Amino acid sequence: MTTTPTVTAARQRPEPWPRSFRLLYAASLIDGIGFHVGQLAVPVLAVSLLAASPGQVGVLAALSTAAFLLIGLPAGVWVDRLPRRAVLITADFTRAALVASVPLAWWAGWLSIPQLYLVVLLTGVGTVFADVAAQSCLPELVGRNRLVAANSLMMSTGATMQIAGRGLGGLVVQTLTAPIAIVLDAVAYVASGTILSRVRTGAPQRPATGTTGGFVRQLSTGVRHVTGNQLLRPLAVSTASINLTMQLTTTMLPVVFLCELGLGAAALGLFLGVGGLGALLGALSARPLAERIGHGRSLWLPGLLVAPLGGSVALIDNGPMLWVAAFGWLMLAWRTGIGNVIGVSLRQSVTPDGLLGRMNATFRFLLTGALTIGAIVAGVLAQYADVRTALVVGALANGLTWLPVFCSPLRTLHRPPTVD
Template sequence: MTSAPTTTAPVDAKGRWPRSFQLLYAAALVDGIGFHVSQLAVPVLAVSLLAATPGQVGLLSALSTAAFLLIGLPAGVWVDRLPHRAVLVTADLSRAALVASVPVAWWAGWLTIPQLYLVVLLTGVGTVFADVAAQSYLPELVGRSRLVAANSLMMSTNATMQIAGRGLGGLVVEALTAPVAVVVDAVTFAVSGAILARIRTDASRRLPPRATGGFARQLGAGVRHVFASPLLRPLALSTASINLTMQLTTTMLPVVFLRELGLGAAALGLFLGAGGIGALLGALTARPLAERIGHGRALWLPGLLVAPLGGLVALIDDGPMVWLAAFGWLALAWRTGIGNVVGVSLRQGTTPDALLGRMNATFRFLLTGALTVGAVAAGLLGQYVDVRTTLVVGAVANGLTWLPVFCSPLRALHRPPPTD
């Protein structure tokens, strides 16, 4: 299968990013703030205002990503059939309306845990389409030759939003209550959709050929592309493992901070913000690291190096241990930031344009599905064993997640091969 000619980015005379990518970037910037505020505010709202149990917190987290398991794979086929910008705008505006229903219900006195379950599940459906469409749109907007640079910019921005969004979320929750923090997310979804609606791509650029065959055949082509590849298969297994083990920890952190340690939402936001700092450092160092030691080594060596530091998170406690745990969390996020930039660029750079939506959907199904499994496992362990054991299991398992890449041909890959 041949790919569309997207190897050359439509840059201006000064070498600046094309305006279409600038708008996509601006939308991600706005949306990222609200998303990370809400990511902190919703579980805090459930724990502090609705008295949610550890099991309910786990289920809430699982439902936020369950849509990737339910419709993740077919979403790739639909995205390959639809204009990417239209998918992005529709997803943003739909999520704005859904998220806005939470503070409205709270102020009316109607908010319940079941409503939170429904909102996070349906919002997750919008996120499925938005994530797959955005990653499939990027090669068209910047060209394949600039994918690593573009992904580095996008990932570093997302990491910055983790720092600002979660820190801001903690402060807003502490000062103005969690429902007000959720309002921020609704507004940013709406603003992001308005920005994306302004994208005008070059109509003269040839679109990739439309996939042929029935729906099931098209879906299967994307799955086969990932699992038949000696490069993409280990990448998928490793990254899914990272997501699952990190989720074991993330899901229980609100319970640890708010109930066990009594440190409050602001402290939780600052702790999670340390992860944002790590992800930002990872995104910024990914490109020079990959160029120096090769893309393959950049995907497994950082995981080996930070494996012992993950145990610090499981030992979190009052006093100095909070700072040591935050350092461990930063180190884990640094490794993840590197993997996001290098891994996503590898996926996009080795996949023909006509398969991008289905390839990205397959990865999102696996990676975000792993978050769902991790959240469910965290809820069960936290409810029926204890919260601390959940953190230990997450730390130990995370220390092994670099092995699928190390035990594959991806281990020593210097640069991704071009698409066929």
């Protein structure tokens, strides 16, 4: 009887995270700051120093995610075959070298739009492998029973870095120029890769499921796992739609702030940082919301509730409408933050270990491919109609992105099934 309080306290005390997960978390923390600084600095550099047109800004945004369309699916097969820790480290150091070439070329007087195109495309290749490997090794590092908690921590940290990175990026660009901000991005990749070199994943990676039949068959197994699953298929359609519609807005915001509203990079960074705050709030509220109303309702109900607010972002202007648009942006990002945590946890829960790389690669192919398409559509609309048209189309379409989940078995799912 005397041990009861101790047992109760032990049950209430959170179990510490494994050391390798803490290292992965720290690397993501540093990497996130650099990534968001660079993501803001590159289009600002293109517009302010190289006089890029709206169409060229759209191409830059499209190329930054085009790698997921070009190699996204085969990357999953390679990640399932290779040591994931080595993939993560190689991706970080490669991206550091590519990003560092931008400020070096600027200082030498050689920087051009074509070089920016090439750098963002090749950096995107590294991001393909890094993202797929990171999400695929998470179940091994924390266990499947802690996936929602681990993803909530990772996503909330990512959202925090979005706030800090874009806010810092705006200030650095405003005060020290965009090339200096891009230097911070390169340094962050080096620091992240150094930390990841200390991660230990334990037992050797098991052979991938469905290895017979060669590369093509392994690839198609991962695709069929996503497209043939009644839970994963509507999730993929809904999330890809969210990415595409949000990208229509995000791609044109630098043009709106710098050219149309006459505001500086710092104001743009703060506005985008508001979106990071919304994503953070969404990531933090995802777990309690899912426990209260179920995982399925958490994926579609927030989208229905915030749908009317998307129009306020399309009406952004100086004065009060800037604040109204910022609130709308906050709420759209809040919805996205919830969906990221619940959706990624669902994907990992219903996928066997040997298919994780290919499943994540298939999702990345669809979701980031949607970003590429959204950026292209935004550039075309802005170039041949106007910037506001891109914002309006994005707002109207975003209001419908919850429907694929609502019209599927996910609608009332309380808790996702798990596999070994």
